[in-house]
Amino acid sequence: MVSIKGSLKKLGRNTQAVALRTTDKHLRLAVTGLAGAGKTAFISGLVNQLLHCDNCEGNRQLPLWEVARENRLYGVKRDLQPDLTIPSFNYDSAVRTIKSQPPSWPKSTRNISELRLAIRYRPAKGLLSKLTDSATLYLDIVDYPGEWLLDLPMLKQSFQQWSAAQIARTSIFKHSQYYAAFIDALSSIDLASTANEATLQQITDRYQQLLQDSVDKHGFYYAQPGRLLLPGELEGSPVLAFFPLIHVSDEQYIALDKSASTSFYHTLKQRYFEYVAQVVKPFYHDYFAKFDRQLVLVDCFTPLNRGNEQFDDMQTALQAVMESFQFGQSSLLKRLFSPKIDKLLFAASKVDHVTRNQQGNVLSLLTQLVHQSQQHAKFEGCEVETMAISAIKSTTHGMVKQNGRDIEVVKGLELASSQPITLFPGEVPKSLPSAGFWLQQGFDFVSFSPRTVASQQPHHADFEHIRLDHVLQFLIGDKLK
Ligand code: GDP
Structure with a gap:
């Protein structure tokens, strides 16, 4: 039997180039969330990890991302963005701000913006692996305010x-x-x-x-x-x-x-x-209908700090945001715009705010928030996942002794005072808080400054993260097989 590789050899150079070009893939990943959810920090952190990720370091920094773990990643580069009328996501300025002395957070999302990455990898299986040793996934990351979805x-x-x-x-x-x-x-x-x-x-x-x-x-x-x-x-x-x-x-x-x-x-x-x-x-016709994958970031801590009414309002807003992802055959959205999002990830952001033993509670709280809405309408045709992440980890974990007991704490630089602090920020509720819960709640989720970046090592991302590799595997892992 003649192998595919063998028959390709017989093709002329031009024909082969066309065949290889068609092995390139495109994916539009949209990132949204309500104001302050962490969209700018997420895209800056993720792109920074990717740009510094290649065969030698990828499997150490992003171990759960299959293509990196299997040493099939050649490298990731910025590429010219395809849509000339969408503002560019200002990655360079964001990273400069986070790495400045003293470090600070970049300006939050106020409009739609876009950035394109070219991810070069070695295909692992299927026809692609027989055709070529290297393929490219063009990943367009689109950032937009979640508030725009409230208009649905x-x-x-x-x-x-x-x-x-x-x-x-x-x-x-x-x-x-x-x-x-x-x-x-x-x-x-x-x-x-x-x-x-x-x-x-x-x-x-x-x-x-x-x-x-x-x-x-x-x-x-x-x-x-x-x-x-x-x-x-x-x-x-x-x-x-x-x-x-x-x-x-x-x-x-x-x-x-x-x-x-x-x-x-x-x-x-x-x-x-x-x-x-x-x-x-x-917005739905020109942008939303063209997204392939969607990440919705949710800051669970700020509304818990603020109180019952604000938490309920966040829940109402989040449910309204989710309506845009309920593509059942009978939905208005499906009829008007035929959206094609097939993977949807809800991620609780900034989990470096809490001790490690509380991160499971954050995930469970977010899962309840999402599933409550799923009872009303299903995310048909869409694979849905929830995670708890931090794009730019700004704290370290520690243990302190209190009344003879070891308790877990987080340490970091408080944003408001710029002073180092060590604290146990409180227990995150595992499920949706009841009215009685608010009477005794005692949260103190303080905001942290980003950590000073140690001197740059080659092939090494500037920031630490929590579970960005898990995010990558869910959102784009299947396109890098
Ligand atoms: P946006 O409005 O969704 O673009 O939100 P930003 O990305 O601007 O994030 C809002 C604020 O959340 C930032 O200024 C930081 O104070 C905080 N933040 C975002 N991501 C992280 C993170 O991973 N860790 C910590 N500690 N804080 C974060």
Whole structure:
């Protein structure tokens, strides 16, 4: 029998080059999560590991990543990104910031961005291994704010239904000192009178201030429309100049429907539909539908520090985020955009914040958060996994004696004071906390500065990590066989 390699030899040089080129593969990996979940740190840490990973070191630094463990990895390089209209993920600047003296964290994600890596490896089996000794996987990593996914329900809501849904959030809005100013501004206009851009923008500014304050100062998560919080390139544009009518009754809507088409009411309704048509739909159509794999990062510690209401709001926001990954045949998303994500990973980020014996609890808490939503709708056709990770490990573990007992602690440089601290940050609940739980909770998850990078060793990543190799194996391992 003539072997495939033998018959290839008979082909002309050009034909062989084409055959080899077709052995290259592409994969689009999207990374998301709510603000502060750790997206920027994750991509910076992961890319840093990959760029320093080759046959000699890969199996030591990323032992659970099969291609590295089996010594089949030739190396990873940055490559020109394919989409010229998406901003580039600023990897160099992020790494410079983390390695600066004193080290600090890079700026968080505020917009979509992208970076391409070329992973050169030796195929292990199948036709590919017979055709060639080396193949390349082009990995596009796309970073985008999870808040953008909170807009999904707007695809099927009218302006009135959307406004009514925001009324349910007034108890959260009331925490903010800007709530009264927004209500005053809303009440000051006659919705049936002729609209003008300046007034629309003024009231939108108040609503934006209210959303921003609820998130930044009061620690809540859910905010709609998502782009008002993180507008990206749409900052200040009229398509974002609308707000919910949380003071209008059903009877008033009937009367307002009869107002002139130039009225505030009809203009707001129009803006809402334009936002859905020009911002929400294009995101799903142009970007989301092209993702192959998705990582959702979840910071479980910050909402536990903040309290019951904020934790519940994080859960609501996370469930809303998950709706975008429920691709059952009957789902709206499937019908409109045919998404093709076939692997979905939820990862609890920053687990270097807690002692090793608590990392299992973090994983169990995240798994419950994810599975609670799975009871309502299945992630059909999508392999789902949960993990607990740290992209840039900033603490070390230690043991201290307390009352004659050895207890596990974490040590690091506290972000706020820049002082070294040693602490036991508290027990992470294994399951969703009950109301009673909050009365006695005593968390103190402090934020840490990144560690100073020791002098660079060749082929050695700058940062330590927890389970990034596990992440790589789940998300791209099957493409490197
Ligand atoms: P983004 O908004 O999702 O882009 O979040 P960032 O990546 O900017 O992370 C927000 C903050 O979380 C950072 O400024 C760090 O303080 C912290 N952080 C992120 N990843 C890690 C990690 O692996 N370990 C530790 N200790 N802190 C982290």
